[in-house]
Amino acid sequence: MSDSTRFDGQSDELRRFGARVREIRKWRDLSVRTTADLAGLSYGFVAKVERGEKPVNNRQTLEALALALRVDPGEFTGVPEKAGRATVDSYDAANTLGDLLSGWWVGEVPDAPGRPLPEVLSGLMEFHASRNRSGKSGAGDYPTQVAKLAPLIRDLLAIAADPVVGRQALAPLLTAYHVAGSISARLRVPSMPSMAAERMKQVADLLDDQVWQSVAAWGRAHFISSTDRPRQYALAVSAADAAPPDRLETRGMSNLTAALAAAAQGKGDLAETHLSEAAALAERIEPDVSPWPAGIMQFGRTNAGIFHVSIGVELGYGPRVAEIAATVRPETISAARASAFWTDFGRGLMESRKHRDAGVDALLRAESLAPSQVYRNQFVRAAVSHALPTAHRDATGRNLRGLAWRMGLAPTG
Incomplete structure (x- = not known):
């Protein structure tokens, strides 16, 4: 046995995902080549995804596959409890x-x-x-x-x-x-x-009341299906423009939603523009997390930073998200949003084997805050499954295998 331990069941998650992509592709009567062309992906990448050899680790790729096969992204990502x-x-x-x-x-x-x-x-x-x-x-x-x-x-x-x-x-x-x-x-x-x-x-x-009508308009943009990111972007921009000037929270959250919609389409410059606008608005709010409206927006410097980390991972920053994460104070926001911060930060770090130990530690912090939220995250599941084959017999390897077991990935061997 080498210094890394392999598991017979380590790639079950990736194989299950790939098998579902292949099943839907055949149901649509499409070839791998045609599917790749429609999704704007390489033939080799799609073939490896179907064989369970490559993880799909960002929204843009997941949604491109779903759009090519004309299904909701959730059709690929049923999470076994x-x-x-x-x-x-x-x-x-x-x-x-x-x-x-x-x-x-x-x-x-x-x-x-x-x-x-x-x-x-x-x-x-x-x-x-x-x-x-x-x-x-x-x-x-x-x-x-x-x-x-x-x-x-x-x-x-x-x-x-x-x-x-x-x-x-x-x-x-x-x-x-x-x-x-x-x-x-x-x-x-x-x-x-x-x-x-x-x-x-x-x-x-x-x-x-224009204040609450603008909140409802943001809610519509926030909840629109991920199968139509261009429409989500348009609605979010419209909500930001229509929000009353004295309600910076609605304008800020609408810009963050627009940034995510742009990033999911691979429009990095546009996403960064909206992130900058949201950050500027957040600086005009005294607390790091605004208490208005109760229980739903949590806009402020902290949430703007969390979105920046998430979008940085989406845009392929990898370990460079650490520079953004260093400015975020997750302890000032709800457990769910703090868990989202540690989740995306961990995913970004795990893209580099050099930073994997820190990435696993971040995922464990996310799990301690909101375990069910972490277990259901498709991108965490992909990252953990992809890392298992090279998990060393050390503390990080044990932590990674333990997390995989709790997520239902059930490594064996």
Whole structure:
């Protein structure tokens, strides 16, 4: 045995991904060459992906393959859960959200318990706080979050129909709908995030307030399907332009969404332009993370920096993202966003074997904050699977194999 240990099951994740690409390609009756041409990729790269020899480690490549084969990117990336219970709970959560978003429109009154507004608002604030805590029952625990969120939305819908206090329930309801869209996007439920965006717009129209209408416009851009990045970019730019000048948070987040949409299309210069605009806006906000609006945007210097790291990885900066990461204070933001920072930072470092130890350490920090969020990340799964064949018999190798096991990649040998 050499100083690196190989596992019979180490490439299962890459083989599974490649087999799904090949299956869809054949179903579409396309050759590897044609698929590569349509995706703007090399023939050799696509062939290696199908054989499980190459990871797909950025959004641009993943979405290019999906566009060439005319499927949603999620068709390639079904994440096997280690525990059957987790799968059932996730499906139940998705169904609960679907019933809630499609079953009740703003203005209709569900059969809610009828709790008073102060109690519901207090419950919503506690919900926002709990979903952003670290650990297994906090950030990334979507079934638990849905179980808490659904009754809050029902209560807010009932209160919104009250002629006396109804208007006070609308803005909190809009933020609750955004969380519903965010969770459904994480659970990869098609069409549901866009349905949440429609509910946000309904609430904003009732408020008849440009501030909240611009938040709803950003939500629409934020939740648009990744299969149409050009449209996402256009909507994000429009939301930034329409946001009131005194609400820097909406303009800032819209620019960050535009930057991500540009980067996913390989338009690095355009992405950097929007990142710079967002960073300039963040400097005009006193805290590193703005508390407005409660629980959804978290705009400020920290989030702008996290987006910069993520987009840097997308654009192929690799270990150079360390220069950007050094300016970010992830401890000032929610566990979910801090985990996203360490996830992308770790992915960037792991692109170089020289920096792999630091990359694995970063992924472990991300896991400690939001384990489920890390386990579901397609790009982390690809990076870990790709690194396993050369995992040494040292502390980093043990940590990498342990992470792979917890992710359900289950190395053997």
